[in-house]
Amino acid sequence: MPSNEPHVPPATNKASASLPIIGQPSTRRTALKGAALTLGLAAFGKAIWPMISIPENVSLDEFLQQHYKELSADDKQKVFARLATETKEKYGAKVTINDQRPIPGVKFAYAINLSKCNGNGKCMEACNIENNHHRGVDQSYIRVLEMTKGSMEMEHGSTTYTHDVPQDDKFYMPVQCQQCDNPPCVTVCPVEATWKEEDGIVVVDYNWCIGCRYCEAACPYHARRFNWEQPEIAAEEVNPNQGYLSNRIRPQGTMEKCHFCLHRTREGRLPACLEACPTGARVFGNINDPDSDINWILKNKRVFVLKEELGTEPSFFYFFDS
Amino acid sequence: MASVMESTRLNGEKNAVQSYPGFLWWALGQATNGSWKFYVWMFALTAVFLVGANAWAVQVANGMIVTNMTDHVSWGLYIANFTFMVGVAAGGVMMVIPAYLYHDRKMHDIVILGELIAIAAIVMCLMFVVADLGKPERFWHLIPFIGRFNWPMSMLTWDVIVLNGYLLLNLHICGYMLYMRYLGRQPNPSWYVPFVMVSIFWAISIHTVTAFLYCGLGGRPFWNSALLAPRFLASAFVAGPAFILLTLVVLKNVVHRPINDEPGRVLVNIVRVTILVNLVMVISEVFTEFYTGGGHTASARYLFLGLHGHYGLVPWIWTAIVFNIVAAFLFLSPWVLRYTWVLVVACTLAFVGAWIEKGMGLIVPGFVPSTLHEIVEYTPSLVEWKVTAGIWAAGMMVLTISLKMAIAAFTRHPTLEIH
Incomplete structure (x- = not known):
């Protein structure tokens, strides 16, 4: 007797002979099992039917798209054109998506004068508009902490203040991506969807990120954001000047973060948050340029970085006047 | 009988490779036969699984916004359950060690139970x-050589390797042992003993790597403790054996399989030690946090006492602590070996206690307060509960079917003595 034949009583019911269950007795039980399996599969199909949105929203080209670093110039042009078309279809806005690369020899750094910042929040508004953030939740890459004078302990701070600013007993500390030289978010990413570029900016390939949010857990500065839903922006509010690694509208389910407005700064302009700041608290520039403002600050002010003990080596500095 | 067995053996050798799928098909056929109790059980699990599958599909379509996770608490019920189930999978090794390292004959007879539980648990982990992925259709980015695998830097890539490796190891060991049973042949030790030995170290590694996932993050002081990996192992060696003991009770009293009491006693004795080791580690960690004080202990204060008017996790953790302490007393009492109901209560309390402690009590407070000391609380949404229940149902289905496959293979040649 061949070993793959079961030790079972001979078949008594031919009703299910049409079911091709090899090596199984053709009994009523087998027929019922087949029927139960069919019903179960049908119910499963019905249950996961909402997932039809994946093939509807994710084209084959997008599904198969390679990592940013593996795209040739030709590939990039095709990808950018596809993304622009999709933005036109979904948001009704005509946009151009570019691939601004680091300027050789440039390393960016940012500094904030905590004596000047008064917590007015214009930087957050500018970030929201410039970077095509989801409008529903006033998303921004910046959080402004209202800190109690006499303490640098963040536990005594608040980001949800709504009263007039500045308050006499408070000072204000904006926090955004610190563009660490030793970024924990890049270390932990399992798929290399985020990396540090030569000019110091940590970027995300939104089309490669799998949305595991490990980087969000790893970041000590709450600098990363997740797209919990598809961003909603009115067509006339979409910023059409977009970068692939920066402010293009991000897909639902992926991570994003402050990129020092690289689509502006790599073209010689200043970050949107700096331009919007009415107090002049923000200083941005090329740390390798001896004549830059940022270099003057680092040389002449006593600056500090947040959570220095973690060894993240931020490119983002804070200082006070006098 | 001998001649039948002999011919089976010869044919088996000839057809060994071709008939392995045949064996699986046969075992699956046997495993789907059963009493009305079995069909009711499977029907209920299928129903729960379908609810979960539907909830997950809705989540994929509408985005993770349907969960209650936020940018502040960015991991929730899914990762909590994942972490716990890695422990249950690792806990199966507490049958393998007595069976293979201490040559406990009676444990050896049922060691496959621990390995099958490990398979079901790893399937649930995956x-x-x-x-939890925001873009599940991009899972292929995580496949080595096809995607971009950030190994060895990212601990998550290590987890991908050790979890899938552990799954394959146990699939091989269980598949081989059961196939040999089915053929009526003596298993060849060189085909499984080396794999079993590797699986012992591998079991330790899956939970160590999973702990490293969290304790390597300097920005999260609540997790950034060298005690995390040892604590994970200790609680895994409580939860794993507790689940095995419950399964043994079910097999004996509901399915009426004749099972020797000795392996159960060994497992109870293991839990008697591990449950105390786990409690000592919890006390050690709590002491360090509260005696030192300061900003780094805010998460522990939030978890145990509440912080600035937020008490979301306080009932959870005190439930877990009460469960763990009561379970410890029950396990240390003589009644746990005398009365089945005491054993069932003790195992259930220990299992649920570990689930809370490793899940809501470990993952969530790591995010509260956030790295900028904002306090945003988290309670899972209905969708999260549905998906979680669905995955548990799927895991229980995998376990039920694989157990029945094992029983079918074991009872095919009842007189066969495997040494």
Whole structure:
């Protein structure tokens, strides 16, 4: 007797002979099992039917798209054109998506004068508009902490203040991506969807990120954001000047973060948050340029970085006047 | 009988490779036969699983916004369950060690139970990770050589390797042993003993790597403790054996399989030690946090006492602590070996206690307060509960079917003595 034949009583019911269950007795039980399996599969199909949105929203080209670093110039042009078309279809806005690369020899750094910042929040508004953030939740890459004078302990701070600013007993500390030289978010990413570029900016390939949010857990500065839903922006509010690694509208389910407005700064302009700041608290520039403002600050002010003990080596500095 | 067995053996050798799928098909056929109790059980699990599958599909379509996770608490119920199930999978090794390192004959007879539980638990782990992904259709980016695998830097890539490796090891060991049973042949030790030995170290590694996932993050002081990996192992060696003991009770009293009491006693004695080791570690960690004080202990204060008017996790953790302490007393009492109901209560309390402690009590407070000391609380949404229940149902289905496959293979040649 061949070993793959079961030790079972001979078949008594031919009703299910049409079911091709090899090596199984053709009994009523087998027929019922087949029927139960069919019903179960049908119910499963019905249950996961909402997932039809994946093939509807994710084209084959997008599904198969390679990592940013593996795209040739030709590939990039095709990808950018596809993304622009999709933005036109979904948001009704005509946009151009570019691939601004680091300027050789440039390393960016940012500094904030905590004596000047008064917590007015214009930087957050500018970030929201410039970077095509989801409008529903006033998303921004910046959080402004209202800190109690006499303490640098963040536990005594608040980001949800709504009263007039500045308050006499408070000072204000904006926090955004610190563009660490030793970024924990890049270390932990399992798929290399985020990396540090030569000019110091940590970027995300939104089309490669799998949305595991490990980087969000790893970041000590709450600098990363997740797209919990598809961003909603009115067509006339979409910023059409977009970068692939920066402010293009991000897909639902992926991570994003402050990129020092690289689509502006790599073209010689200043970050949107700096331009919007009415107090002049923000200083941005090329740390390798001896004549830059940022270099003057680092040389002449006593600056500090947040959570220095973690060894993240931020490119983002804070200082006070006098 | 001898001649039948002989011919089976010869044919088996000839057809060994071709008939392995045949064996699986046969075992699956046997495993789907059963009493009305079995069909009711499977029907109920299928129903729960379908609810979960539907909830997950809704989550994929509408985005993770349907969960209650936020940028502040960015991991929730899924990762909590994932972490716990890694422990249950690792806990199966507490049958393998007595059976293979201490040559406990009676444990050896049922050691496959621990390995099958490990398979079901790992399947659940993988499902929980996929449920947590914002872009599940991009899972292929995580496949070595096809995607971009950030190994060895990212601890998550290590987890991908050790979890899938552990799954394959146990699939091989269980598949081989059961196939030999089915053929009526003596298993060849060189085909499984080396794999079993590797699986012992591998079991330790899956939970160590999973702890490293969290304790390597300097920005999260609540997790950034060298005690995390040892604590994970200790609680895994409580939860794993507790689940095995419950399964043994079910097999004996509901399915009426004749099972020797000795392996159960060994497992109870193991839990008697591990449950105390776990409690000592919890006390050690709590002491360090509260005696030192300061900003780094804010998460522990939030978890145990509440922080600035937020008490979301306080009932959870005190429930877990009460469960763990009561379970410890029950396990240390003589009644746990005398009365089945005491054993069932003790195991249930220990299992649920570990689930809370490793899940809501470990993952969530790591995010509260946030790294900028904002306090945003988290309670899972209905969708999260549905998906979680669905994955548990799927895991129980995998376990039920694989156990029945094992029983079918074991009872095929009842007189066969495997040494």
